[in-house]
Structure formats: structure tokens, C-alpha cells
Amino acid sequence: MAERPYIVGNWKMNGTRAMLSEARAIDRASQRHMKVEVALAPPFTLIHAVHREVEQIGVGAQDCHALTEGAHTGDISAAMALDAGAKFVILGHSERRTNHGESDALIRDKVAAAREAGLQVILCCGESEAQRDAGEAEAHVLGQLKAALPESDNASEWLTVAYEPIWAIGTGRVPTTDDIAAMHGAIRGLLTDMYGDAAAETRILYGGSVKAENAAAILALADVDGALVGGASLTAEAFLGIVYAAAEGEDERA
């Protein structure tokens, strides 16, 4: 079991400087709950501003290019994200895979680029509703991870996995706790096969319609080490409800 629960807010394509007050409020409140690690991934345009605004929480990017520099209009390299204040990058999110046609091979290259630059990686995986209905969810998710991860490396120092069933993202629908636990157990098994006992330290987040109301039940599951939160990370009030649920869970376990 990883040391502290990790609650990460992914602002997606939301946020202007007016939202810095939300980041500040999240940061200040999180300082009173040090048993929980909290981070935000704002859009590229706000990484530097959020980094300057906060004292405690981590700041990350939502994507990076697989190359270090060059003629790639509109793209951002891992080193640029790091320079702006990011300490991690979310890679392989289903919205990148769907909207930008990102393949497992490209995501593998991006993971390598992020590591080379010194960024931690939150690697996303998740099945569609059709894949789950066909009984292919686990094979699909494990296949995504195998395709994107290096085989001989101690990943626990830089890797976080986020399991996000596509059909649960932004829909208000959440898998059963049994289904979440089964998938997280399977992911832990794969990481252990790949990286040995150190895989116990790799955090596996759940993402998909996490809110204050369902966070405690999800975070209490075996092999769920935190949450990747979209919509409910856009206001301090909603996001902190999840942070507080994680903190209360830690208090109960203590």
C-alpha cells in the first residue's frame, strides 16, 4: 500500500486566471490534511501561475509531446512543462486517445520523454462500455499498460496508474465497488509481474465521476490509492470534499 492517498484534480480544458483563487483555496485547506497528497493539473496556460500560487500541493501537466523540441506547432515538450512548474504529467488519458488518436506506441514514447525530462507520470488506462459488456475490460486495460510501460525499470519512483473506465468519465455513472477492486487488483498483479515487490508502492488511482459523496467508499477499496478527479476538481468546495473524505479514511485506518 502506498504511503499516502493521492488526490489529483484534472482541470481538462477549463480555467482562466480567474480560477487561481480555487487553486489557492485548495492549497491552503490541503495544508491542514497532510495525510493526503493533493495535486492539480491545470491547462498548460495556467501551470506557471498555479505553481506560483500554491505552497503545498503538486502541479502537473495534462499531456506532453514525445519529442524534446522542434517544429511542432501548438505542442509542449516535457521539459517545457517542467520549466513551467509541473512535477508530473498525465499521459494516455482517454480523451487524448479518442480526440487526438493517440496510440499505445505514442503514449509509450511520451512516457519515455517525460521520464527523460524528470517528470513523474500518471498513466491512464480504461475500457469502453462495449469492451466491458463483452467481458474484455481487464485484457484491454492490462494491454494498454503493457504497451506503454518500460519492462525493466523500477517504476515505483515515478509512476502512478489511473484506471478510468471511459463510460464513467463525466457521466455520473460509477462501476460497482467490486468491479473497481477487481480491476485495481489486476493492475497491481501486472505491475508486480513487471516490477516485483516494489510495485506495492506504485499508486493506482480510480477516476470517473468521483465526488465527495462516493469518494469514501471508493478510496476504502483494496489497491485504490487515490483518485483522478475531473469535474469535481473545478471548485475548491467540491474538490476539498474528496480530499476530506480521503483524510477521514486515513484517520480511521490510523
Ligand SMILES: O=C[C@H](O)COP(=O)(O)O
Ligand atoms: O481525469 C479525470 C477523469 O477523466 C474523470 O473525470 P470526471 O471526474 O469528470 O468523471
